[in-house]
Every structure is written in C-alpha cells, then in structure tokens.
Amino acid sequence: MPERWPHRPSFVSSLSARLLVLTVFFVLLAEFLIYAPSISRFRKVYLEEHVASAHLAALALQATPDNMVSQDLERELLFHAGAYGVVLKKPERRMLVLSGTMPSRVEITFDLSRGNFVMWIRDAFEALVQNENRVMRVIGISPKDPGVVVEVVMDEEPMRQAMIGFSARILQLSIVISLITASLVYLSLQWLMVRPMGRITRGMTAFRDNPEDASRSILASSRSDEIGIAQRELAVMQNELRAALRQKTRLATLGTAVAKINHDLRNSLATAMLVSDRLADIDDAEVQRLKPRLSEAIDRAVNLCGLTLDYVGSGALELRPSHFHLQELITEVGAALKSRQSPEGRLEWQNTVDFELDLQADRAQLFRVLNNLCRNSQQAGATKVWISAGKDNGRIFIDIADDGPGLAAKAKERLFQPFTGSARKGGTGLGLVIVRDIMRAHGGEISLLESGAKGTTFRLELPERRQVDDSGKIR
Known part of the structure; x- marks a missing residue:
C-alpha cells in the first residue's frame, strides 16, 4: 500500500492562522471595551479643564478695581479659555463676566454634574460622529471653588479634534499591543498545541498506512496535560491494536492450515467410517463390543472437522x-x-x-x-x-x-x-x-x-x- 501523508493545509486555512486571527480579534475587542469608557473620560476631563480655565479667566477680570477690562484683554482671556462667553453663578447672584462675539444660538447644553456612565459614553460617540461644528453650553462646578457654578459657551469642533487625536493614539497602541500579544500567544499555542497535534496527526496517518510496523508508533509524551494524555493513550491504543492485528494474522494463517489439514483428515475419516461399517459384519464378540465406541469416536472427529471447516471457511x-x-x-x-x-x-x-x-x-x-x-x-x-x-x-x-x-x-x-x-x-x-x-x-x-x-x-x-x-x- 503506498504511503499517504496528510495534506498540509496552507497557512491561511491552518489552525495557527485561525488562532492568530482570533487572538488579534479578541485583543482588539478588549481594547474597544476599554476605549469606550476611556474616550468618555477624555471628553469629560476636557470639558472640566475648560470650565477651570474659564473660572481662572473670570478671576483675572474680578481682580481689577472696577471688574472691567479692555476689549482686547477680554478677547485674549476668552481665547485662552477657548470660549465665546463665561458666566459665573454664585448662590447670591448670577452675573455675566466675560462675553465676546456670541453665536446666534446655542445648539446643545451639557451639565457636568448630571448624567451617568452610559450617557457619557453615548455623548462621546455622538460628538465623534458629528460632521459640523456645534455651539454648546457647558455647565459645571468650578474645581477651584465648589460654591461657584461656571457656564461656558464654546465650540465642539476643537474638542472633537482632540478626541480624534486621542483615539488615534489609542488605536496605534492597541495595534502594537495586539500584535505583540498575538505573536506571543501564537508562538505559545504553536509550541503547546499545534506542533503536538501535527505529530499526532502524522502518527495516526503513518499507523493507518502500516499498522503492523512498530517504528510508526507515536512516541509517548511526558506532558501531564490533555495533549500528553492523548499522545500516551494513542500510543497504548496503537500497541494494543498492533498486537490484536498480529494475533488475527496468526489465527488466519493457522485457520488456513487447519482448513487444509481438516480437509485431508475428513477424507481419511471417511475411509475409517467405511472400515468401521465393514466391522459390523464380523461375527466376533470383542469386535462388536468395540465397534460402537469406534463409530462414536469417528463421528465426533467428522463433526469436529465439519465445524472447523465451517468456521474457518465462512465469510459473509x-x-x-x-x-x-x-x-x-x-x-x-x-x-x-x-x-x-x-x-x-x-x-x-x-x-x-x-x-x-x-x-x-x-x-x-x-x-x-x-x-x-x-x-x-x-x-x-x-x-x-x-x-x-x-x-x-x-x-x-x-x-x-x-x-x-x-x-x-x-x-x-x-x-x-x-x-x-x-x-x-x-x-x-x-x-x-x-x-x-x-x-x-x-x-x-x-x-x-x-x-x-x-x-x-x-x-x-x-x-x-x-x-x-x-x-x-x-x-
């Protein structure tokens, strides 16, 4: 029988490639699950920093004797705060502190003191997918003075660009981490699983081609995990099956020899039966006494030959x-x-x-x-x-x-x-x-x-x- 070796799959369809792809996919999935709260946190911190900057700009204004500054300084303060206008709210009053050229309308309002984890993630992704700039009002408690609430009117586009930059850095880091992790996992699985499974497959194929060749037995492994157990059990199964095949071969050879012997023996017994029948005609007491025992022995021998031939020669x-x-x-x-x-x-x-x-x-x-x-x-x-x-x-x-x-x-x-x-x-x-x-x-x-x-x-x-x-x- 010609030896048949298992078809070696291409790298694309191999178990190694599938493990590599799955590893990269799950690493990226894990990074995405981390990215969602990260981008939400980045957006919230960005807004809180602008609230703090707006409060500082307002404090600079309040440091003047008459709470008034020139328009140039006011525009510069608003520019550094990244805002159109800043409103401070104190428990006793609400006052407009800084105001430049205000937009015609404010499209959306965010209150940093309200909302939950899911809402912040939703708002972050909503900001990322915007194609046009929106003017937004941000309301938050000043980190410098918990008794002061700051309102800032500002553009959303600068924040969106900052979020895109942050996302790009996260993506680059995720790709690097996924490639490193996937490579390590791939090499580990290649060493621990794929290569041993390949040896098992080759051992099974070689055993199939010539089960009686002891040199084709798989070498038992000393590993204590499932792969090692599978290799040892396969080696035991191959040895037991090889012994059974050898026994079957010997029995088949013996059966052929017994069939030939029985065939010749039946011919000899047929002659003995004829002689036994002739003995019945001899008028001798001793012969007549021994004749039934002789006939019975010959009948048993003939029956044994018949059963043996039936069993050895019986196919379907x-x-x-x-x-x-x-x-x-x-x-x-x-x-x-x-x-x-x-x-x-x-x-x-x-x-x-x-x-x-x-x-x-x-x-x-x-x-x-x-x-x-x-x-x-x-x-x-x-x-x-x-x-x-x-x-x-x-x-x-x-x-x-x-x-x-x-x-x-x-x-x-x-x-x-x-x-x-x-x-x-x-x-x-x-x-x-x-x-x-x-x-x-x-x-x-x-x-x-x-x-x-x-x-x-x-x-x-x-x-x-x-x-x-x-x-x-x-x-």
Missing part, C-alpha cells in the same frame, strides 16, 4: 430467504434428532409453536441453528426439549428449553468464544459461534435466557419482516 453468509411455517421446520428438527438417538437415551420432544406462525428466513440455515441447539441439549444429557415461539414488537422469538444439568459458570463466561466456549468435554465451542453468525446474518440474535440445575433456555430473535432484493438477498 449467502442467505436464500423464503416464507415457511415455523412449526413444520421444528417438526423436521425433532425427527432428525430422534433418528440419531439410541434406544436407551430416548428424548422427549415437545413442539408448542402455533401452526399459523410463519417467518421469512433461510430455511436451511435456520434448520441448522435449531438442530445445533437441540443436539447440544441432547448431548448434555437432557431428556426433554420443548420449543415455543411468539411475536413481540415486530420481532419473532423462539425459545429452546431443556431439562439438562445446565451450563457451568466458566462456559457461561465464554459461551460464544470459539474453541473456549464449549460446555462439554471434547467440544470445540464452534457450534454456538456459527449459530450466532447465522442469526446476525438474518438481522437477529441469540441469547442465553437462563441456565441452572433445572435446565437451560436459549432464545432466538428474528425480525418479523425484512426487505428482500431482486436477487433474493435479505437486506
């Missing part, structure tokens, strides 16, 4: 489904069992299946299943076997019960395991494995309902109706 079962009455099939199974039983080991057979119960299945294979289970009961020492059936939730169940001694605990644990699940001495355990394969090929299942001193009961389950394609196969 080719079912030939048909409609038939279940009662008739069970009657045939009983007749076949009775024809093979000895006079001293009579088997009582009870068929309680309703004649009207019919099903769609491979008749020959289902006969094989029932015959196998009933023969097991007979060989286990049962004197009575009874079979019942019924329908439940669209499925047909068939119960095969006997009065035998029951299954041993060890046999129950390995009931459907080949070569280890036999319940009697000399058995192979293949019979129940083949029965299970046949039932699953029909979309059904076999299960052990109970087994004890009073007997054993197996249940077969089949779907009541299944689709059959044009070739007659059950789907």
Whole structure:
C-alpha cells in the first residue's frame, strides 16, 4: 500500500492562522471595551479643564478695581479659555463676566454634574460622529471653588479634534499591543498545541498506512496535560491494536492450515467410517463390543472437522430467504434428532409453536441453528426439549428449553468464544459461534435466557419482516 501523508493545509486555512486571527480579534475587542469608557473620560476631563480655565479667566477680570477690562484683554482671556462667553453663578447672584462675539444660538447644553456612565459614553460617540461644528453650553462646578457654578459657551469642533487625536493614539497602541500579544500567544499555542497535534496527526496517518510496523508508533509524551494524555493513550491504543492485528494474522494463517489439514483428515475419516461399517459384519464378540465406541469416536472427529471447516471457511453468509411455517421446520428438527438417538437415551420432544406462525428466513440455515441447539441439549444429557415461539414488537422469538444439568459458570463466561466456549468435554465451542453468525446474518440474535440445575433456555430473535432484493438477498 503506498504511503499517504496528510495534506498540509496552507497557512491561511491552518489552525495557527485561525488562532492568530482570533487572538488579534479578541485583543482588539478588549481594547474597544476599554476605549469606550476611556474616550468618555477624555471628553469629560476636557470639558472640566475648560470650565477651570474659564473660572481662572473670570478671576483675572474680578481682580481689577472696577471688574472691567479692555476689549482686547477680554478677547485674549476668552481665547485662552477657548470660549465665546463665561458666566459665573454664585448662590447670591448670577452675573455675566466675560462675553465676546456670541453665536446666534446655542445648539446643545451639557451639565457636568448630571448624567451617568452610559450617557457619557453615548455623548462621546455622538460628538465623534458629528460632521459640523456645534455651539454648546457647558455647565459645571468650578474645581477651584465648589460654591461657584461656571457656564461656558464654546465650540465642539476643537474638542472633537482632540478626541480624534486621542483615539488615534489609542488605536496605534492597541495595534502594537495586539500584535505583540498575538505573536506571543501564537508562538505559545504553536509550541503547546499545534506542533503536538501535527505529530499526532502524522502518527495516526503513518499507523493507518502500516499498522503492523512498530517504528510508526507515536512516541509517548511526558506532558501531564490533555495533549500528553492523548499522545500516551494513542500510543497504548496503537500497541494494543498492533498486537490484536498480529494475533488475527496468526489465527488466519493457522485457520488456513487447519482448513487444509481438516480437509485431508475428513477424507481419511471417511475411509475409517467405511472400515468401521465393514466391522459390523464380523461375527466376533470383542469386535462388536468395540465397534460402537469406534463409530462414536469417528463421528465426533467428522463433526469436529465439519465445524472447523465451517468456521474457518465462512465469510459473509449467502442467505436464500423464503416464507415457511415455523412449526413444520421444528417438526423436521425433532425427527432428525430422534433418528440419531439410541434406544436407551430416548428424548422427549415437545413442539408448542402455533401452526399459523410463519417467518421469512433461510430455511436451511435456520434448520441448522435449531438442530445445533437441540443436539447440544441432547448431548448434555437432557431428556426433554420443548420449543415455543411468539411475536413481540415486530420481532419473532423462539425459545429452546431443556431439562439438562445446565451450563457451568466458566462456559457461561465464554459461551460464544470459539474453541473456549464449549460446555462439554471434547467440544470445540464452534457450534454456538456459527449459530450466532447465522442469526446476525438474518438481522437477529441469540441469547442465553437462563441456565441452572433445572435446565437451560436459549432464545432466538428474528425480525418479523425484512426487505428482500431482486436477487433474493435479505437486506
């Protein structure tokens, strides 16, 4: 099989690029969340500083003997305060202190002593998006004298330009911070996650190409985090799967050899059976005494060869489904069992299946299943076997019960395991494995309902109706 390496994604579509983009995005988002209250605070401080400057300008005016200054000085004071006019409010009176050429109207008023966090953010962004200058009245308590309220009439555009400059500095700083942070996060994630994940991916692909090559196993990591656990568990899984594959390969090779040996052995046993039959014609007491034991041993050997060949050579079962009455099939199974039983080991057979119960299945294979289970009961020492059936939730169940001694605990644990699940001495355990394969090929299942001193009961389950394609196969 040619080696296939995983397609290496381009940088744009790689996990590293996505992490880098996400890092930059979240850093910028965090900066924006910080920027909103920052620009609001900048605007408020800007207005408070102009209120303080206006108060200082008014104090310079009040320092004169007659509270009057020349127009040139007044314009200069207003220029430095950045205002059209300044009004001081004291508890006892309201007076106009400085006034230049006033605009025709004031478009908006802000009271610094009112509002909340959300309103200040809203007003800040509203000022940023203005395309034209607005004349605004700002009312605030003087930081120099809490008993004085200052009103300032001023343009909004200088404040807006200052806010834009502040925003540009914040943006530049945010970009620098985001790039530095993103680079550090990117390098950290590249080292901690992306590179280890790449090694895991390459290890999985190499293992897929040749699972039995031990050199392709991923190296276990000593890391204590999730990546390290994933690498160690993957290494364990690869080793366990490699061992299982090797065992399967050995078993497959062994199965092929056993199949060839069994084929030749069956031919030899056929000759032995012919000789055994000829021994029946010899009029000798010792020969007649040993002949049944010899025939029984040969029958067991032939049966073992047949089961082994069936198990080793069985692939996907080719079912030939048909409609038939279940009662008739069970009657045939009983007749076949009775024809093979000895006079001293009579088997009582009870068929309680309703004649009207019919099903769609491979008749020959289902006969094989029932015959196998009933023969097991007979060989286990049962004197009575009874079979019942019924329908439940669209499925047909068939119960095969006997009065035998029951299954041993060890046999129950390995009931459907080949070569280890036999319940009697000399058995192979293949019979129940083949029965299970046949039932699953029909979309059904076999299960052990109970087994004890009073007997054993197996249940077969089949779907009541299944689709059959044009070739007659059950789907």
